[in-house]
Amino acid sequence: xxxxxxxxxxxxxxxxxxxxxxxxxxxxxxxxxxxxxxxxxxxxxxxxxxxxxxxxxxxxxxxxxxxxxxxxxxxxxxxxxxxxxxxxxxxxxxxxxxxxxxxxxxxxxxxxxxxxxxxxxxxxxxxxxxxxxxxxxxxxxxxxxxxxxxxxxxxxxxxxxxxxxxxxxxxxxxxxxxxxxxxxxxxxxxxxxxxxxxxxxxxxxxxxxxxxxxxxxxxxxxxxxxxxxxxxxxxxxxxxxxxxxxxxxxxxxxxxxxxxxxxxxxxxxxxxxxxxxxxxxxxxxxxxxxxxxxxxxxxxxxxxxxxxxxxxxxxxxxxxxxxxxxxxxxxxxxxxxxxxxxxxxxxxxxxxxxxxxxxxxxxxxxxxxxxxxxxxxxxxxxxxxxxxxxxxxxxxxxxxxxxxxxxxxxxxxxxxxxxxxxxxxxxxxxxxxxxxxxxxxxxxxxxxxxxxxxxxxxxxxxxxxxxxxxxxxxxxxxxxxxxxxxxxxxxxxxxxxxxxxxxxxxxxxxxxxxxxxxxxxxxxxxxxxxxxxxxxxxxxxxxxxxxxxxxxxxxxxxxxxxxxxxxxxxxxxxxxxxxxxxxxxxxxxxxxxxxxxxxxxxxxxxxxxxxxxxxxxxxxxxxxxxxxxxxxxxxxxxxxxxxxxxxxxxxxxxxxxxxxxxxxxxxxxxxxxxxxxxxxxxxxxxxxxxxxxxxxxxxxxxxxxxxxxxxxxxxxxxxxxxxxxxxxxxxxxxxxxxxxxxxxxxxxxxxxxxxxxxxxxxxxxxxxxxxxxxxxxxxxxxxxxxxxxxxxxxxxxxxxxxxxxxxxxxxxxxxxxxxxxxxxxxxxxxxxxxxxxxxxxxxxxxxxxxxxxxxxxxxxxxxxxxxxxxxxxxxxxxxxxxxxxxxxxxxxxxxxxxxxxxxxxxxxxxxxxxxxxxxxxxxxxxxxxxxxxxxxxxxxxxxxxxxxxxxxxxxxxxxxxxxxxxxxxx
Numbered sequence: 001x002x003x004x005x006x007x008x009x010x011x012x013x014x015x016x017x018x019x020x021x022x023x024x025x026x027x028x029x030x031x032x033x034x035x036x037x038x039x040x041x042x043x044x045x046x047x048x049x050x051x052x053x054x055x056x057x058x059x060x061x062x063x064x065x066x067x068x069x070x071x072x073x074x075x076x077x078x079x080x081x082x083x084x085x086x087x088x089x090x091x092x093x094x095x096x097x098x099x100x101x102x103x104x105x106x107x108x109x110x111x112x113x114x115x116x117x118x119x120x121x122x123x124x125x126x127x128x129x130x131x132x133x134x135x136x137x138x139x140x141x142x143x144x145x146x147x148x149x150x151x152x153x154x155x156x157x158x159x160x161x162x163x164x165x166x167x168x169x170x171x172x173x174x175x176x177x178x179x180x181x182x183x184x185x186x187x188x189x190x191x192x193x194x195x196x197x198x199x200x201x202x203x204x205x206x207x208x209x210x211x212x213x214x215x216x217x218x219x220x221x222x223x224x225x226x227x228x229x230x231x232x233x234x235x236x237x238x239x240x241x242x243x244x245x246x247x248x249x250x251x252x253x254x255x256x257x258x259x260x261x262x263x264x265x266x267x268x269x270x271x272x273x274x275x276x277x278x279x280x281x282x283x284x285x286x287x288x289x290x291x292x293x294x295x296x297x298x299x300x301x302x303x304x305x306x307x308x309x310x311x312x313x314x315x316x317x318x319x320x321x322x323x324x325x326x327x328x329x330x331x332x333x334x335x336x337x338x339x340x341x342x343x344x345x346x347x348x349x350x351x352x353x354x355x356x357x358x359x360x361x362x363x364x365x366x367x368x369x370x371x372x373x374x375x376x377x378x379x380x381x382x383x384x385x386x387x388x389x390x391x392x393x394x395x396x397x398x399x400x401x402x403x404x405x406x407x408x409x410x411x412x413x414x415x416x417x418x419x420x421x422x423x424x425x426x427x428x429x430x431x432x433x434x435x436x437x438x439x440x441x442x443x444x445x446x447x448x449x450x451x452x453x454x455x456x457x458x459x460x461x462x463x464x465x466x467x468x469x470x471x472x473x474x475x476x477x478x479x480x481x482x483x484x485x486x487x488x489x490x491x492x493x494x495x496x497x498x499x500x501x502x503x504x505x506x507x508x509x510x511x512x513x514x515x516x517x518x519x520x521x522x523x524x525x526x527x528x529x530x531x532x533x534x535x536x537x538x539x540x541x542x543x544x545x546x547x548x549x550x551x552x553x554x555x556x557x558x559x560x561x562x563x564x565x566x567x568x569x570x571x572x573x574x575x576x577x578x579x580x581x582x583x584x585x586x587x588x589x590x591x592x593x594x595x596x597x598x599x600x601x602x603x604x605x606x607x608x609x610x611x612x613x614x615x616x617x618x619x620x621x622x623x624x625x626x627x628x629x630x631x632x633x634x635x636x637x638x639x640x641x642x643x644x645x646x647x648x649x650x651x652x653x654x655x656x657x658x659x660x661x662x663x664x665x666x667x668x669x670x671x672x673x674x675x676x677x678x679x680x681x682x683x684x685x686x687x688x689x690x691x692x693x694x695x696x697x698x699x700x701x702x703x704x705x706x707x708x709x710x711x712x713x714x715x716x717x718x719x720x721x722x723x724x725x726x727x728x729x730x731x732x733x734x735x736x737x738x739x740x741x742x743x744x745x746x747x748x749x750x751x752x753x754x755x756x757x758x759x760x761x762x763x764x765x766x767x768x769x770x771x772x773x774x775x776x777x778x779x780x781x782x783x784x785x786x787x788x789x790x791x792x793x794x795x796x797x798x799x800x801x802x803x804x805x806x807x808x809x810x811x812x813x814x815x816x817x818x819x820x821x822x823x824x825x826x827x828x829x830x831x832x833x834x835x836x837x838x839x840x841x842x843x844x845x846x847x848x849x850x851x852x853x854x855x856x857x858x859x860x861x862x863x864x865x866x867x868x869x870x871x872x873x874x875x876x877x878x879x880x881x882x883x884x885x886x887x888x889x890x891x892x893x894x895x896x897x898x899x900x901x902x903x904x905x906x907x908x909x910x911x912x913x914x915x916x917x918x919x920x921x922x923x924x925x926x927x928x929x930x931x932x933x934x935x936x937x938x939x940x941x942x943x944x945x946x947x948x949x950x951x952x953x954x955x956x957x958x959x960x961x962x963x964x965x966x967x968x969x970x
Contacts, residue, residue: 026880268845491520507858514865518872525876532883539890546893552924568903577934585937587957620945620952 487495498504498512554561559570950959 026883264842268842491517494520510862514862518865518869521869521872525872525879528876528879532879532886535883535886535890539886539893542890542893546897568900571903574930574934584941584956620950624952 494516495513498509498516501509504512550561550563550566560566561570944956948956948959950956
């Protein structure tokens with residue numbers, strides 16, 4: 001056993017040495033990478049220093065060349081300006097007419113916005129007035145209805161007193177009278193005639209109701225069509241507003257472009273000022289140096305006595321020169337201050353223009369929001385009016401008036417539709433004119449852009465000359481500065497080849513060198529990543545082997561072993577059982593030896609039987625313990641089954657929930673299909689209604705819009721009233737059926753009511769008088785309503801005249817505003833021409849700035865490459881950390897395996913062969929041998945108990961002690 005442990009320890013030590021060697025190598029590589037990166041940084045800084053020196057020399061050369069070009073440029077500028085002014089004077093005379101047309105576009109757009117606002121306000125006022133009139137009519141009708149209901153209630157109370165029976169409705173009174181006529185044949189003829197007249201009137205009223213229902217249905221269709229026309233008008237208004245907004249955005253965009261260009265020009269002025277300051281400083285330093293050098297060259301070899309005087313003279317001269325230069329610098333600073341003040345003034349002007357533009361845009365947005373809100377409020381008012389109209393349908397008299405006035409009001413609707421169509425056509429014509437003017441503006445802008453491109457193409461040959469001069473002035477960087485001694489040889493050779501090539505520039509060489517360095521270190525990083533992946537695969541394989549090993553042990557031991565801790569607990573239990581079995585066997589052997597010493601050969605068989613019985617008892621005890629263990633296992637299985645059942649139930653609940661969701665989705669689909677079908681039916685009805693209305697419109701005469709609206713409202717009221725009347729008629733028919741059943745019971749009572757017939761005749765005469773009064777009142781009301789309609793027509797005509805006068809005044813005001821805008825646009829064109837001159841001067845300065853921007857871009861690219869290298873170094877560090885974590889996990893797994901093996905080696909030393917190595921096969925064979933010994937001992941225990949005749953509950957020791965006591969007593 002000691003040899004096994006020593007061999008295992010030697011294997012561990014070898015593994016540890018291998019891991020430590022790998023760790024050292026990786027650390028050395030990491031240090032090398034870090035040192036290489038540091039050397040790269042130093043080399044890159046040196047290269048940047050050379051590049052900066054080269055750029056300084058280029059700038060100085062460029063300043064000298066600019067001084068030469070400025071004189072030539074001034075001469076060329078004077079010639080170009082003279083020709084440009086001549087062309088401009090000719091072009092301005094041509095473009096004045098075109099610009100006048102372009103300026104009209106903005107004024108027309110503003111005029112249309114104002115006209116739209118005025119139209120919406122007038123519509124709103126008309127709606128409010130109509131609403132007030134409708135409210136007055138509804139109140140009058142409600143008062144009339146209340147009076148009529150009071151009169152009917154009085155009639156019902158009078159009938160109760162005369163007949164002595166409670167009548168629920170006026171129809172019950174009529175039915176009672178008809179039944180009385182059938183029973184009594186001796187009634188006078190006058191009463192019969194009056195009853196027939198009432199029935200005829202009821203039938204006529206039913207026919208009129210049916211006709212009115214058809215009329216009301218047609219009027220509803222017409223209301224819907226008018227609503228659609230109103231929606232179309234709102235859509236057209238929205239389109240116009242959107243077009244106005246697009247034109248406004250384009251105008252704002254042009255203003256923003258002008259502001260951006262002004263800002264760019266300001267920035268260029270600032271950059272030029274700074275460059276001039278730097279040049280002044282450099283020139284002062286260069287002049288001082290040059291004067292010193294010239295004085296030194298011109299002076300003869302001084303004597304020792306005159307050196308001090310000459311030095312003093314030099315100092316005096318230098319001071320005078322410095323004072324002159326200071327005066328010059330002060331003058332330059334004053335000029336700079338003046339330029340800064342001008343710049344501030346320009347910035348303030350640009351801010352004011354922005355604020356004005358923002359205020360203008362805010363006002364337009366507010367007006368658009370107001371328009372949308374007013375449209376929505378009109379829709380809500382429209383809906384409320386329709387609801388009020390439907391509630392106002394209360395009586396048959398209003399339905400009759402609506403039918404009489406419907407034909408007179410439809411012609412006014414046709415006139416209104418014609419007016420609306422004419423206005424729409426005018427709007428379309430204006431839109432087409434605006435589009436044509438917009439296309440003309442686009443053509444003018446294209447011409448201006450073409451001229452600007454020509455101006456930009458003129459200074460190209462000068463740029464080519466500058467590039468050739470700069471190439472001649474550049475100094476080459478030495479090849480040794482591209483690498484250092486810390487780089488490996490392979491990399492240094494590649495860098496040498498690039499630096500020695502004469503075809504490449506310095507910037508191209510730097511790019512190539514950086515690319516080679518990055519590719520080299522990327523390859524090293526890739527190799528390290530492959531090593532990490534291999535280590536991860538090995539770790540996964542060890543984990544899988546450990547899992548397979550634990551499964552094999554669980555099959556051999558017939559226990560659930562999922563982790564090393566479970567295996568250790570299982571083995572401790574096995575070893576405890578083995579120790580107990582050995583201890584019991586030693587006790588049995590000692591007891592048997594004592595028995596054989598005390599007992600002779602005569603009673604051996606008897607005592608053996610007793611021992612056999614005691615052994616049986618011990619075996620039974622062991623079986624009981626096994627049963628208890630089996631019960632516990634079953635309990636665990638039951639718990640697992642319960643958990644599985646709970647999981648299944650949860651899954652079922654989830655499925656049920658999903659089925660419910662599908663059911664609801666299907667219901668939603670069905671509802672959507674029904675809605676779609678209903679929409680189709682509505683469209684069909686609309687098409688039918690439109691065809692019927694077209695036939696009716698040919699017969700109608702022309703009248704105002706307001707009468708048609710009233711007609712719609714009255715028709716809606718008539719609809720509701722007719723529906724209510726139809727419901728009442730159905731109720732009355734049901735009541736008639738009930739009364740017919742009750743008449744059979746009342747026939748006996750009518751014999752006693754003959755005395756009351758005379759009183760009923762008087763009541764009937766009173767009723768006829770009251771009916772005549774109601775008819776007269778009805779005719780008076782009709783005449784009053786006709787008078788009111790005439791008055792309303794006259795008021796509408798007056799309103800239309802007022803609107804025409806107001807529109808004419810507004811048109812005059814708009815024409816004045818148009819003239820003002822034209823003058824403002826002429827002034828803006830003058831300013832635009834002045835800005836063009838400034839722009840031409842600024843473009844020459846922009847070219848110099850572009851060159852400096854290109855040099856800055858090259859520097860930025862080099863900085864980006866450094867950042868990429870840093871990112872790669874961070875990746876390498878992260879991968880090294882991952883390797884360390886993988887190694888730690890691998891070592892922990894190996895330590896667990898070693899613990900298991902050491903545990904087995906300590907407790908199963910009797911079953912282990914020193915010559916054979918430790919493997920899974922040997923380890924499994926050891927466990928199998930140990931399990932076989934346990935089963936053999938259990939069988940021996942069972943046989944001993946059977947020989948002694950022991951019960952399962954009894955212990956062997958107690959049984960043998962009882963046997964000895966019985967034996968000694970005998």
